[in-house]
Amino acid sequence: MSLEILKPGLLTTIQDLGRYGHQKEGIIVSGAMDTFALRVANMLVGNPQHQAALEITLTGPTIRFTTDQLIALTGADLSPALHGEAVKMWRPLFVKQGSILEFKSPQSGCRAYLAVSGGFAIPEVLGSYATYLKAGFGGFGGRALQAGDLIPCHAPTGNGMELFKMAAGPTEGHTSTNWTPDPQRYPNYQPSPTIRAIKGPEYELFSETAKERIWSERFQVSVQSDRMGYRLQGVSLYLQEQTELISSAVTFGTVQVPPDGQPIVLMADHQTTGGYPRIAQVISADLPILAQVVPGQTIQLQEVTLEEAQQLYIRQEQNLELLARAIHLKRNP
Amino acid sequence: MKQKDMRLFQLYPLGDTAVTVQFGDCIDEDTHAKVRTFSAYLERHPFPGFVEQVPAFTTVTIYYDPWVVSEKGLYNPYTRITEQLQHMLKVAKESHKGSKPHVVEIPVCYDGAFGPDLEYVARHNKLTPQEVIASHTRGKYLVYMIGFAPGFPYLGGLSKKLATPRKQNPRPRIPAGSVGIAGNQTGIYPIETPGGWQLIGRTPLQLFDPERNPPSLLQAGDLVRFVAISEKEYWQRKEQQHES
Structure with missing residues (x-):
């Protein structure tokens, strides 16, 4: 076989x-x-x-x-x-x-x-x-x-x-x-989507302009994007002042900003640790939508709270449970 | 061993599935000891919804499953996980009182092609290549964390006399086992990758082997010593590894 x-x-x-x-x-x-x-x-x-x-x-x-x-x-x-x-x-x-x-x-x-x-x-x-x-x-x-x-x-x-x-x-x-299965239970897959995110650990270190633009501008997903990370092209985001950070853990969906000001969203093959400032973190429930973005398309980030992010996480798990149950019923009607 | 005060820390979310505990804001052995203590405590006391923990220079990051931690949505996952961790931080204590750190000897051949930047590092620091090797092998290096690549150790303890900036143009291919210097850090490349470190030697040891348990030769908290070997010994050690 x-x-x-x-x-x-x-x-x-x-x-x-x-x-x-x-x-x-x-x-x-x-x-x-x-x-x-x-x-x-x-x-x-x-x-x-x-x-x-x-x-x-x-x-x-x-x-x-x-x-x-x-x-x-x-x-x-x-x-x-x-x-x-x-x-x-x-x-x-x-x-x-x-x-x-x-x-x-x-x-x-x-x-x-x-x-x-x-x-x-x-x-x-x-x-x-x-x-x-x-x-x-x-x-x-x-x-x-x-x-x-x-x-x-x-x-x-x-x-x-x-x-x-x-x-x-x-x-x-x-x-x-x-x-x-009922597509109502799927994430809201669409081209050039709005992706929800929470503030990252170093959000406050960024300039006022950067803090505003991360949520208001659209970014293009560069053709150099891959399973490690999506490189976003658009306005540059800078810190209030240059700061050397000590490397710490990063995760799937971390939006980090190297000194050139162009953000990178870390994806499934991301490194375990990193030292760039983390301006935002894509919520887990929207990672499947982001994974389906084709390089060349744009995304816009929308701010949500951690509490909302975790409620959306739980809702997605509930949807998966409902899908599993519906499929099971098809097998044993 | 001195009792470490684990009560001084900051907690912050890393997205909706991880939380970071920060024990300090500079790289030093005291902060490292707290990181190690808490990291080891978590390994011994996993809890429902715990996924894994990642120690770094000043932090331990705990990955969790909000679905399990919230008992399928009954509770707020972040409130629950921070309560759990605060309790663990209170009770976490050094369990290996007086135990010595694990010392790992890394044989390194500093000769010829294995250390293409040895001359440069020597010239940059107004030393002879022999003095660079003597200084590099004299040191004891603390493994602060593993990251960047599988089994890659971030080592502290490089003599200031050997500090050398990175190469202007990174090499597209650095062979596995290469020992290098970048700024005031020294490290070993476990797998072939591109990189900008100044290469001064190569070890025949395999720092990373997915078939081995644990796969990484070094763990955070280990002490590393470099031992100079000849090119002949390098190939002998390499062959022995292939046989075993």
């Missing part, structure tokens, strides 16, 4: 919810950029939510399924098609042995997730399957997928098998369920 990579796409890696517990040793968390989409993809194939899936960036890969599989595609719409026929996303998708999945062109969003029922049969490194590209470990050989790779898969889960039966229709090609 495996996925055969015929074309790798721009950047296709294996990711899960990240490698925790080793940041004190300088080992980054990595994991999916859009954890919401990865979790829902897993739910749709009967996997635990933290299971590893493929993260597909903008230009998708071409994949041949060596056996029948139950899969799900979530996240960005990169025009997935099986044997030239467009397939629906955000639902269980049953594919017959020999089927070829392609992605035509990016329609909306930046990263799609492909989960297979049962997950990938690859070794876990330091408690995670996430690919750590720079250090070269985790995922599939510590690297992005290449043409010719055979990614071994486990047998579908029991839960997946129930969905299998439900989805299995034709003897060839593919079929998907006629239901999809």
Whole structure:
């Protein structure tokens, strides 16, 4: 049972919810950029939510399924098609042995997730399957997928098998369920979005102009952005006076400002510590929306309080619970 | 060992899933001792919703899951976590009273191609290369924190006589094991990365190995000593590692 990579796409890696517990040793968390989409993809194939899936960036890969599989595609719409026929996303998708999945062109969003029922049969490194590209470990050989790779898969889960039966229709090609989870429960994915953030630990060290502009100006996500960080281009933000800071922990969503005044939002592959002043911190509930921003698009930051941020975090978890329950009911009506 | 006063600290949020405890505002051994004490206490006393803790020069950052800490939304997660940490800060005490820090010897070959900037560091400080090596191996270096890259130690204790500014143009590729100087810091590159440090030698030891437990050779709080070795010894040690 495996996925055969015929074309790798721009950047296709294996990711899960990240490698925790080793940041004190300088080992980054990595994991999916859009954890919401990865979790829902897993739910749709009967996997635990933290299971590893493929993260597909903008230009998708071409994949041949060596056996029948139950899969799900979530996240960005990169025009997935099986044997030239467009397939629906955000639902269980049953594919017959020999089927070829392609992605035509990016329609909306930046990263799609492909989960297979049962997950990938690859070794876990330091408690995670996430690919750590720079250090070269985790995922599939510590690297992005290449043409010719055979990614071994486990047998579908029991839960997946129930969905299998439900989805299995034709003897060839593919079929998907006629239901999809309620999109009302998803983050508000949209191009050039407004992203909510709280003040960062060094917010007060910035000039009055910078404190005003961080919330009032739009910033363009530079083409030099990647899984480590989004470089924002726009007005420059400066401190009231030059200050050398002592390095301390940074996290996913930290907005730091190097001396050139152009902010960087740290993303999934961020370093564990940093010494640049932190003007803001993107709220966790909006990180999936930010993860789907395509370089070249703009974002605007909107200030919320920590209390609001944590309420939104809790609401997103409640939405994920409701989605999981709804999918479970589809399996056992 | 002297009882450290853990009551002097500041607490602030790092976003909605982490909180930082700050014990001081300059890099010194006293602040480091508090960081180490609290970091070790947290490792021994994880609580529901605790994800991990990251010690740095003056801070310990605690990552938590607001969903679990709030008991699925029943309580305010930040209020809950700060109450929990304030209680822990009250009771955290040095548990290894009188225990000596772990000293790690790092063999370094300072010869030729392994230390391309040794001459420059010597000239900059009006020393001979031999004097640079003698001074570098005489010191004892405290691992203040691990960061920047997997297993990369931020070391304190470099002799002022060896301080050298970074290179104007960073190298695109620095081999793993390179030992360098940047300003008044010395450090070791665990993996191949670009970098601007002045390279004075290379160690055959693997500072980072994901297959090892723990993966990082050095931990915050360790003491490092550099020991000069010949190029022949370098390759012997390198081979031994491959075999094991």
